[in-house]
Amino acid sequence: MSTAQGARARARIEVTAAIKDEARRQLAAEGAAKLSLRAVARELGMVSSALYRYFPSRDDLLTALIIDAYDSLGESAERAHEAVAQTAPQERWVAVCEAVRRWALGHPHEYALIYGSPVPGYTAPQTTVPPAARVGLLLIGIVRDAHGGPGGLAELPAVPEDLHAEADRIAADLAPDLPASAAAALVAAWAQLFGLVGFELFGQFNRVVEEREPFFRHAVRQLGRGVGLR
Amino acid sequence: MSTAQGARARARIEVTAAIKDEARRQLAAEGAAKLSLRAVARELGMVSSALYRYFPSRDDLLTALIIDAYDSLGESAERAHEAVAQTAPQERWVAVCEAVRRWALGHPHEYALIYGSPVPGYTAPQTTVPPAARVGLLLIGIVRDAHGGPGGLAELPAVPEDLHAEADRIAADLAPDLPASAAAALVAAWAQLFGLVGFELFGQFNRVVEEREPFFRHAVRQLGRGVGLR
DNA sequence: CACAATCGAGAGCACTGCTCTTGCTTTGGG
DNA sequence: CCCAAAGCAAGAGCAGTGCTCTCGATTGTG
Numbered sequence: 001m002s003t004a005q006g007a008r009a010r011a012r013i014e015v016t017a018a019i020k021d022e023a024r025r026q027l028a029a030e031g032a033a034k035l036s037l038r039a040v041a042r043e044l045g046m047v048s049s050a051l052y053r054y055f056p057s058r059d060d061l062l063t064a065l066i067i068d069a070y071d072s073l074g075e076s077a078e079r080a081h082e083a084v085a086q087t088a089p090q091e092r093w094v095a096v097c098e099a100v101r102r103w104a105l106g107h108p109h110e111y112a113l114i115y116g117s118p119v120p121g122y123t124a125p126q127t128t129v130p131p132a133a134r135v136g137l138l139l140i141g142i143v144r145d146a147h148g149g150p151g152g153l154a155e156l157p158a159v160p161e162d163l164h165a166e167a168d169r170i171a172a173d174l175a176p177d178l179p180a181s182a183a184a185a186l187v188a189a190w191a192q193l194f195g196l197v198g199f200e201l202f203g204q205f206n207r208v209v210e211e212r213e214p215f216f217r218h219a220v221r222q223l224g225r226g227v228g229l230r
Numbered sequence: 231m232s233t234a235q236g237a238r239a240r241a242r243i244e245v246t247a248a249i250k251d252e253a254r255r256q257l258a259a260e261g262a263a264k265l266s267l268r269a270v271a272r273e274l275g276m277v278s279s280a281l282y283r284y285f286p287s288r289d290d291l292l293t294a295l296i297i298d299a300y301d302s303l304g305e306s307a308e309r310a311h312e313a314v315a316q317t318a319p320q321e322r323w324v325a326v327c328e329a330v331r332r333w334a335l336g337h338p339h340e341y342a343l344i345y346g347s348p349v350p351g352y353t354a355p356q357t358t359v360p361p362a363a364r365v366g367l368l369l370i371g372i373v374r375d376a377h378g379g380p381g382g383l384a385e386l387p388a389v390p391e392d393l394h395a396e397a398d399r400i401a402a403d404l405a406p407d408l409p410a411s412a413a414a415a416l417v418a419a420w421a422q423l424f425g426l427v428g429f430e431l432f433g434q435f436n437r438v439v440e441e442r443e444p445f446f447r448h449a450v451r452q453l454g455r456g457v458g459l460r
Numbered sequence: 461c462a463c464a465a466t467c468g469a470g471a472g473c474a475c476t477g478c479t480c481t482t483g484c485t486t487t488g489g490g
Numbered sequence: 491c492c493c494a495a496a497g498c499a500a501g502a503g504c505a506g507t508g509c510t511c512t513c514g515a516t517t518g519t520g
Contacts, residue, residue, distance in 0.1 A: 008486060008497070032347070033263060037477065049479080050499050058477065117262070117346025118432055132434075157455075163448050166441035173438070187439060188426065188449040194434075195425015196418065202348055204362075204424075208403070209417060211396035218393050219418040222456060225387075238466070238517060267508065279510080280468050288508065 016054050018044060020068065023061055024110075031109045032062065062113070066124065067131050069110040074134025076103040081138055089146035090221070090229040096138050097193055097220035104197045111201060115194055136190050140175050143186055146229050147178055153228030156181040185227045192223060246284050248274060250298065253291055254340075261339045262292065292343070296354065297361050299340040304364025306333040311368055319376035320451070320459045326368050327423055327450035334427045341431060345424055366420050370405050373416055376459050377408055383458030386411040415457045422453060 022040050037058050038048040055061040080099030084092050104111040114132070118124070124132075147153045159167045159181050171183035178186070196219055199205050200212055209215050252270045267288050271278040285291040310329030314322050334341040344362070348354070354362075377383045389397045389411050401413035408416070426449055429435050430442050439445050 006487070012497090036475085038475080047500050048477080049501075052478075053498060112347035115428075115432075115434075117342035124433070129437075157452070160444070160448055162444040163441065166439070166445060170439065184445065184448065185452070187435075188445075188452065191429035191434065191449075192422035192425045192453075195422045195428065198345075198425065198428065199421035202345075203354070204345075204421065205417075207359075209396070209400065211393065214390070214392040215396060215414065215418075218390055218414065219421075222387070222415070222418070223422075226452060226456065236518065242466090266506085268506080277469055278508080279470075282509075283467060 012054070019051060019054055019061070020064055023065060024068070027065060027109050027113070028107070032113050035062070037061070063125060063128070065110070066114055067128055069107070069114050070128060070131030070134065072107070072110070073100065073103050073114070074131060074138075076100075077135050077138055081142075089142050089149065090224050092142050092145075093139070093224040093229055094217060094220055096135070096142065097223070098217065100135060100193065101197050101200070101216055104201050108201055111197070115198060116202075139190055139193075140186060143182060143227055143229065144175050144177060147182065151230055153179070153182055154225070154230055156185055156228050159184055182228050189223045189227050193220060196220070242284070249281060249284055249291070250294055253295060254298070257295060257339050257343070258337065262343050265292070267291070293355060293358070295340070296344055297358055299337070299344050300358060300361035300364065302337070302340070303330065303333050303344070304361060304368075306330075307365050307368055311372075319372050319379065320454050322372050322375075323369070323454040323459055324447060324450055326365070326372065327453070328447065330365060330423065331427050331430070331446055334431050338431055341427070345428060346432075369420055369423075370416060373412060373457055373459065374405050374407060377412065381460055383409070383412055384455070384460055386415055386458050389414055412458050419453045419457050423450060426450070 019040060022043050023035060026035050026039060026043075035058070037051055037055075040061075041048040041051045055064065077096050077099045080095050081092060084095045087095075104115075143153070156179070163184065164180070167180035167184040170187060171178055171180045174183055174186070196216060200209070200216070205212065249270060252273050253265060256265050256269060256273075265288070267281055267285075268278040270291075271281045285294070307326050307329045310325050311322060314325045317325075334345075373383070386409070393414065394410070397410035397414040400417060401408055401410045404413055404416070426446060430439070430446070435442065
């Protein structure tokens with residue numbers, strides 16, 4: 001079903017890939033705002049209108065790049081996790097967080113594309129949801145393992161009255177075996193992780209934090225403690 | 231030095247303000263990417279080239295809006311803090327965080343402008359630094375009060391070896407009276423706060439967190455605990 | 461009063477995303 | 491095998507963008 005599709009279909013796949021490659025190159029070089037369909041087409045030796053056969057609009061090209069970026073980040077994180085899969089949950093947690101940071105530093109514009117300001121008028125289609133969830137799922141898995149493993153999770157402060165129902169719902173959706181307090185803390189930690197990464201990447205730490213790597217490691221270790229990892 | 235400057239100077243100030251107002255209106259309506267000098271000029275009944283007498287480029291207009299946004303956020307946070315200035319540090323901490331969130335929800339595009347992806351090729355001039363620091367200074371002040379107040383700060387885990395020097399430096403820069411561990415935790419919490427706000431605002435919490443307000447309150451209360459507030 | 465600085469208007473350049481029409485090539489069914 | 495249908499690249503064109511430059515008119519100052 002993948003090959004054996006005739007020269008035309010194969011060419012289409014190749015051209016589509018070439019467009020995305022060139023677009024990614026421009027994205028990395030100049031950022032999403034300066035990504036120009038015409039420039040991509042020019043670089044590929046075609047005329048701009050031809051490009052619309054492959055992507056109906058600039059935003060659709062961006063969507064494709066967004067999905068790829070989520071997948072690239074997810075894969076980096078998963079690979080880093082596999083390398084330490086046999087170690088203690090706390091170490092695996094830190095490893096995944098550090099992989100996220102490394103990927104972000106290595107792909108700043110792609111990171112900005114997926115975790116920065118959303119492009120105006122553009123709402124991500126449902127197809128971006130699964131790739132976007134990969135890092136989150138990884139973190140959930142680590143905490144679940146810790147919960148089921150030796151020692152279990154550390155006791156967390158109870159969630160306040162007005163959050164009981166919501167915390168239960170979050171736990172039921174994400175990890176039914178986890179205590180509601182841990183599930184809620186996990187979601188918060190997930191967001192906070194990207195706060196740390198974003199602040200470093202977008203310059204808010206300039207003249208504030210210099211030794212970013214040990215700072216980050218310590219911060220995410222604390223983050224892990226906050227979700228009950230020992 | 232402010233008035234008594236002749237009709238010309240006064241007119242200049244007024245026109246400059248009118249441009250910023252209209253630009254802010256377009257920013258709120260459509261986002262930074264769609265902010266067009268020509269559209270602003272059109273709405274003001276002038277021709278686009280005339281606008282360059284007041285702002286040498288589109289990016290300079292954006293810089294002005296960025297500074298205003300930081301100041302608007304800072305003022306909101308400070309006002310919210312004043313209203314609870316007599317209460318316990320933990321409550322003041324939560325109040326400031328909630329003010330940040332409220333401002334962000336009320337000014338999504340301005341928030342995206344200052345805490346989202348930086349515009350490409352654009353590096354914020356030094357003039358943006360003081361307004362950008364206002365929220366951070368507020369949080370520092372709360373923790374310092376708690377440290378000097380009754381009960382002091384809770385004991386925090388020691389920072390690891392490789393972070394000793396950096397944590398000391400951060401403390402020396404930001405709040406010499408605080409323990410290094412608290413200063414480091416404070417900077418991390420500052421970044422994490424904006425991770426929470428950003429994730430809610432930019433849609434990452436869609437279909438994950440529904441009851442955002444109690445969730446946020448609980449998360450920032452935990453954040454406060456993480457810097458030693460009781 | 462006269463001179464210089466300041467300002468608005470207009471034309472123009474090089475660019476953008478996107479549409480539509482015109483032909484050429486590949487493909488698959490009769 | 492052949493031919494209509496579908497896929498494709500190219501080009502012209504539209505409306506919009508940021509920005510520059512020039513040309514009068516207005517204004518403040520020596």
